[in-house]
Amino acid sequence: MYKCNEDRMKDKINTFSRFGATGNGGITRYSLSEEALQARAEFEKRMEKTGAIIEIDDVGNIYATLEGTDKNAKRIVMGSHADSVKNGGNYDGILGVISAMEVLETIAEQKIPHKHPITAMIWTNEEGSLYPPAMMCSGIVCNDYLPEDIKHNFEYDKMMNSVSIEDRTTTFGEALEKSGYKGNKSYRLSRENALCMFETHIEQGPILEEAGNEIGVVDCVLGMFNQRIKFYGQTVHAGTFPMNKRKDAFFAAAQAILYLHEEIDKLGIKDLVYTTGEVVCHPCVHTCVPDYFDFSFEARHEDAKELEKVLAVVKSCADKEWAGCRCETVPAWNRDTVYWDKKLVGYVEESAKELGVKYQYIHSGAGHDAQFVSYMIPTTMIFVQSKNGLSHCEEEYSDPKHCTDGATVMLNSVLKADVSE
Amino acid sequence: MYKCNEDRMKDKINTFSRFGATGNGGITRYSLSEEALQARAEFEKRMEKTGAIIEIDDVGNIYATLEGTDKNAKRIVMGSHADSVKNGGNYDGILGVISAMEVLETIAEQKIPHKHPITAMIWTNEEGSLYPPAMMCSGIVCNDYLPEDIKHNFEYDKMMNSVSIEDRTTTFGEALEKSGYKGNKSYRLSRENALCMFETHIEQGPILEEAGNEIGVVDCVLGMFNQRIKFYGQTVHAGTFPMNKRKDAFFAAAQAILYLHEEIDKLGIKDLVYTTGEVVCHPCVHTCVPDYFDFSFEARHEDAKELEKVLAVVKSCADKEWAGCRCETVPAWNRDTVYWDKKLVGYVEESAKELGVKYQYIHSGAGHDAQFVSYMIPTTMIFVQSKNGLSHCEEEYSDPKHCTDGATVMLNSVLKADVSE
Numbered sequence: 001m002y003k004c005n006e007d008r009m010k011d012k013i014n015t016f017s018r019f020g021a022t023g024n025g026g027i028t029r030y031s032l033s034e035e036a037l038q039a040r041a042e043f044e045k046r047m048e049k050t051g052a053i054i055e056i057d058d059v060g061n062i063y064a065t066l067e068g069t070d071k072n073a074k075r076i077v078m079g080s081h082a083d084s085v086k087n088g089g090n091y092d093g094i095l096g097v098i099s100a101m102e103v104l105e106t107i108a109e110q111k112i113p114h115k116h117p118i119t120a121m122i123w124t125n126e127e128g129s130l131y132p133p134a135m136m137c138s139g140i141v142c143n144d145y146l147p148e149d150i151k152h153n154f155e156y157d158k159m160m161n162s163v164s165i166e167d168r169t170t171t172f173g174e175a176l177e178k179s180g181y182k183g184n185k186s187y188r189l190s191r192e193n194a195l196c197m198f199e200t201h202i203e204q205g206p207i208l209e210e211a212g213n214e215i216g217v218v219d220c221v222l223g224m225f226n227q228r229i230k231f232y233g234q235t236v237h238a239g240t241f242p243m244n245k246r247k248d249a250f251f252a253a254a255q256a257i258l259y260l261h262e263e264i265d266k267l268g269i270k271d272l273v274y275t276t277g278e279v280v281c282h283p284c285v286h287t288c289v290p291d292y293f294d295f296s297f298e299a300r301h302e303d304a305k306e307l308e309k310v311l312a313v314v315k316s317c318a319d320k321e322w323a324g325c326r327c328e329t330v331p332a333w334n335r336d337t338v339y340w341d342k343k344l345v346g347y348v349e350e351s352a353k354e355l356g357v358k359y360q361y362i363h364s365g366a367g368h369d370a371q372f373v374s375y376m377i378p379t380t381m382i383f384v385q386s387k388n389g390l391s392h393c394e395e396e397y398s399d400p401k402h403c404t405d406g407a408t409v410m411l412n413s414v415l416k417a418d419v420s421e
Numbered sequence: 422m423y424k425c426n427e428d429r430m431k432d433k434i435n436t437f438s439r440f441g442a443t444g445n446g447g448i449t450r451y452s453l454s455e456e457a458l459q460a461r462a463e464f465e466k467r468m469e470k471t472g473a474i475i476e477i478d479d480v481g482n483i484y485a486t487l488e489g490t491d492k493n494a495k496r497i498v499m500g501s502h503a504d505s506v507k508n509g510g511n512y513d514g515i516l517g518v519i520s521a522m523e524v525l526e527t528i529a530e531q532k533i534p535h536k537h538p539i540t541a542m543i544w545t546n547e548e549g550s551l552y553p554p555a556m557m558c559s560g561i562v563c564n565d566y567l568p569e570d571i572k573h574n575f576e577y578d579k580m581m582n583s584v585s586i587e588d589r590t591t592t593f594g595e596a597l598e599k600s601g602y603k604g605n606k607s608y609r610l611s612r613e614n615a616l617c618m619f620e621t622h623i624e625q626g627p628i629l630e631e632a633g634n635e636i637g638v639v640d641c642v643l644g645m646f647n648q649r650i651k652f653y654g655q656t657v658h659a660g661t662f663p664m665n666k667r668k669d670a671f672f673a674a675a676q677a678i679l680y681l682h683e684e685i686d687k688l689g690i691k692d693l694v695y696t697t698g699e700v701v702c703h704p705c706v707h708t709c710v711p712d713y714f715d716f717s718f719e720a721r722h723e724d725a726k727e728l729e730k731v732l733a734v735v736k737s738c739a740d741k742e743w744a745g746c747r748c749e750t751v752p753a754w755n756r757d758t759v760y761w762d763k764k765l766v767g768y769v770e771e772s773a774k775e776l777g778v779k780y781q782y783i784h785s786g787a788g789h790d791a792q793f794v795s796y797m798i799p800t801t802m803i804f805v806q807s808k809n810g811l812s813h814c815e816e817e818y819s820d821p822k823h824c825t826d827g828a829t830v831m832l833n834s835v836l837k838a839d840v841s842e
Contacts, residue, residue: 086704087656129706205661222660226707235508235814238696239643239721239786240626245810250697250716254678261672275659276671278707279700283507285550286647286699286717287787288813295671296707300660365660366708389666392709393656 001354002112002415004102004407010400012098015042016082017090026394027090031083031125032060032175039082039094040181043122046101050108052120056183059137060124060176063187065117066104068418073116074195076414078103081126081369088127089396091202091403095384097122099200099407106411114418116195123369124181131159131172133333138369141188145375153333189373196344196378196417199370200406202398206389207362214402215409216362216383217349220339221371224300225307226332227314229256229276233325235283235291249293250281252322260297263313269306273365274299300365302337338371341378344417348382351412357405366391382409422775423533423836425523425828431821433519436463437503438511447815448511452504452546453481453596460503460515461602464543467522471529473541477604480558481545481597484608486538487525489839494537495616497835499524502547502790509548510817512623512824516805518543520621520828527832535839537616544790545602552580552593554754559790562609566796574754610794617765617799617838620791621827623819627810628783635823636830637783637804638770641760642792645721646728647753648735650677650697654746656704656712670714671702673743681718684734690727694786695720721786723758759792762799765838769803772833778826787812803830 019042020027020035029035040062044054047064055063065075080096100120107118128134139146139154146154160173176182189197203209208216233247257276264274275298282292299310318329352359362383373379384406387397440463441448441456450456461483465475468485476484486496501517521541528539549555560567560575567575581594597603610618624630629637654668678697685695696719703713720731739750773780783804794800805827808818 085706085709088704127706127708134708203661204658206663206666224660234811236810237625237787237812238698238719239645239694239788240624240812241694241786241810242627242692243694245627248697250700251678251682254675257672257675258679271663273660273662273664275707275710276669277659277709277711278705279671279702281700283813284699285506285548285813286696286719287548287555288506288698289696290698291814298659298707365662366658367660389657389662390655391658391661392704392706393712 001412002106002110004106004404004411006400006404008105009098009102009404009407012101013090013400013403016094016098020084022087022394024394026087026396027084028086028088029084030130031127032179036083037179040122043082043097043101047104047120050104052104055187056181057187058183058185059140060179060181060183061137061141062122063119064104064121065119066107068114068116068118070115075117075119075193076417077119077121077189077194077197078410078414079121079123079197080199080201081123083125083127085127085129085392087394088392089394091396091398092204092391093126095202095398095403096200099410102407103411103414114415116418118414125172126369130168135367135369135372138372142372142376146372150333150335191376194377195421196341197370197373198380198382198410198413199368200382200384200410201368202391203383203386204366204391205386208360208383208385209387209389211360213358213360214385214405215352215357215359217345217352217359218340218364218381218383219345219361220302220337221364221367222300222302223304223307223335223337224298225311225334226296226298228294228330228332229297229314229317230294230328230330231292231322231325233291236289238287238289241289246289247324248289249325250290252325252327253293253295255322256317256327260313264310267309269301272299272301272306272310274310302363304336335367338374340374340380344378344380347413347416348380348409350416351409354412355405355408382406422833423527423531425527425825425832427821427825429526430519430523430825430828433522434511434821434824437515437519441505443508443815445815447508447817448505449507449509450505451551452548453600457504458600461543464518464522468525468541471525473525476608477602478608479604479606480561481600481602481604482558482562483543484540485525485542486540487528489535489537489539491536496538496540496614497838498540498542498610498615498618499831499835500542500544500618501620501622502544504546504548506548506550506813508815509813510815512817512819513625513812514547516623516819516824517621520831523828524832524835535836537839539835546593547790551589556788556790556793559793563793563797567793571754571756612797615798616842617762618791618794619801619803619831619834620789621803621805621831622789623812624804624807625787625812626807629781629804629806630808630810632781634779634781635806635826636773636778636780638766638773638780639761639785639802639804640766640782641723641758642785642788643721643723644725644728644756644758645719646732646755647717647719649715649751649753650718650735650738651715651749651751652713652743652746654712657710659708659710662710667710668745669710670746671711673746673748674714674716676743677738677748681734685731688730690722693720693722693727693731695731723784725757756788759795761795761801765799765801765834768834768837769801769830771837772830775833776826776829803827
């Protein structure tokens with residue numbers, strides 16, 4: 001079987017780790033930031049060396065394509081994202097881009113025959129760290145095929161012009177124009193030009209490592225819901241206003257956090273995860289009682305019925321008054337569990353077996369661009385073991401051998417897809 | 422008795438309310454911001470009209486002085502601040518500046534004879550909203566006289582160059598240079614050039630209104646302590662990391678907030694106020710479990726022994742683990758209860774009585790520039806009734822008649838001080 005090159009993988013991992021390096025082992029590389037543009041330039045430079053043609057669509061997604069023997073055949077696509085969360089690691093997203101690059105480099109170097117054009121790509125703004133929502137540009141590109149309940153989050157104009165994070169000085173649309181990466185809509189990934197997509201990604205959890213497996217054959221992305229829980233109080237001066245008349249929105253939120261943990265844990269739902277990761281406090285000065293506090297709430301599980309029980313607890317927060325404050329729960333977005341294409345999942349499993357690596361079937365708890373693409377064309381994912389299950393942090397790490405094996409599994413899966421049709 | 426002019430007061434209140442107007446009835450006017458510079462220019466323009474001489478010291482404090490009959494006499498000073506908190510109101514600080522202006526305008530208009538030079542002033546950066554700490558520039562000017570335990574917060578070089586708020590792009594020193602308000606150190610308020618200081622301020626609490634009094638004769642500023650309570654967890658991906666292995670710093674902080682309220686309320690300390698107004702969450706994105714969370718904690722009371730009991734509860738947080746997270750409590754700064762000069766307090770009471778307004782003795786729960794000045798020269802304050810006790814918010818309001826009466830009380834107190842020495 002054809003194999004990828006570990007030294008070349010290491011070189012790419014090290015090189016990309018420099019773009020946005022925090023100095024503490026991780027990166028902050030917001031989409032379309034200067035650091036992200038460095039990563040894009042590196043991607044283009046290396047892909048052009050393989051002989052690939054570079055195309056950029058109207059939301060900055062980059063496609064590097066090696067022609068196959070059949071000029072009219074649809075593309076087989078591999079890709080992930082090059083942006084990160086704040087103080088994130090060197091593997092989330094970028095490993096999928098590096099693996100796709102490695103597949104093209106291996107094909108070019110070893111002159112591996114293939115009928116279909118094969119494309120390595122970067123999806124713009126997957127994390128949504130600076131420009132929400134997450135998976136913005138795969139959402140926009142696949143919009144026609146998205147289920148109605150998530151579609152409204154990916155309206156093109158809304159995405160381009162919205163400014164919703166306080167310390168941001170520009171919109172996504174403005175940043176895209178400025179970046180020089182606003183390309184042509186006709187280059188978008190579509191049912192007409194693409195046969196299927198593969199995305200390699202780190203697991204971002206501890207399951208593979210604990211089981212002693214290096215590769216995960218992913219079968220689905222877990223369903224989830226997102227809500228925003230908001231508390232409205234009254235700002236008063238910290239030194240002058242009696243305690244018993246206060247309406248402290250931060251105290252209200254703290255009470256609600258404990259209530260949520262208590263009530264949700266009572267449900268006893270196996271494998272449920274839920275997170276309150278983002279907060280807003282106003283006016284957020286030590287001499288003022290906060291008049292507003294909100295936090296994000298998200299929960300993930302394969303079974304929609306279990307998620308409904310959790311949602312009922314979240315919504316019940318709004319029925320109560322917390323420390324004198326009114327509470328409101330606002331739905332952000334949801335997704336049902338998305339199952340991958342069975343044929344492609346089979347190719348991944350066969351390839352892992354042929355390579356002789358230890359692997360297992362696994363769900364994805366995290367959302368990925370592949371999930372939106374799967375509504376449009378057959379799609380699947382390959383997971384690589386994460387050290388200590390850590391991700392979205394600077395300690396994020398995957399063994400270079402495992403990373404290379406992941407790329408080899410993807411290469412051989414792509415070649416199986418190439419001869420299937 | 423001499424009286425101030427309500428129409429002129431109203432005009433000043435309305436004019437200054439425009440500098441930094443949020444559009445929702447309040448202002449955001451950070452020290453040395455463009456809006457603050459507009460307020461400073463207005464102050465200078467109006468004070469020059471009275472014939473006052475403008476002087477600016479090396480930290481941007483502005484002094485507008487009307488000469489008296491004795492060129493060698495020390496100044497009688499009135500002042501407060503022109504900066505605000507984020508989304509603050511139109512009275513906190515600026516009313517004291519406007520009242521001081523009104524006193525000079527009344528003296529000039531009515532040609533009121535006086536022996537001592539009389540000075541209206543603006544203290545730079547009282548709120549410390551953008552450049553902590555609060556009361557920075559009175560702290561720097563009065564530094565030699567501050568008690569040792571608070572002195573270290575007001576080191577000149579540290580203040581000038583520190584950058585500790587994340588979304589700030591400049592230091593206080595840089596902003597001061599750029600503003601054009603870096604004057605001469607020799608102009609600083611001092612024991613050598615000043616006899617005493619008066620500061621008029623809104624009450625910022627509900628006590629005067631509830632008692633039906635319009636003026637407060639302030640006798641002290643309550644003692645207080647400030648701490649920062651910090652929680653250290655582990656960032657992991659929200660979708661992939663099992664609940665039972667998480668170390669969620671926000672969940673930890675929420676538990677501690679409830680613990681603090683429960684334990685402190687158990688102490689049953691009458692008239693105690695404590696506040697957790699400022700939070701920091703990292704990385705603060707909805708797809709990550711927070712690895713760091715901290716919040717400010719401050720408590721205020723006249724009796725230092727009661728505050729010690731509260732501090733013991735705060736410190737006990739660090740003895741426990743919260744949701745798997747380590748906790749640390751870091752002292753920020755403290756102050757003992759500061760009592761005003763008894764002679765000056767007497768002048769204020771006599772003036773209120775002569776004017777025939779309803780008044781009462783009152784403590785100040787909030788800190789003010791006057792507090793630091795009082796370590797250096799005799800000082801006191803005059804409070805004006807606040808509507809609904811609201812302050813540090815856009816709803817902040819005081820009746821123009823009460824404001825004018827406050828200015829009249831200050832004018833007559835100044836004149837009493839003028840003839841006393």
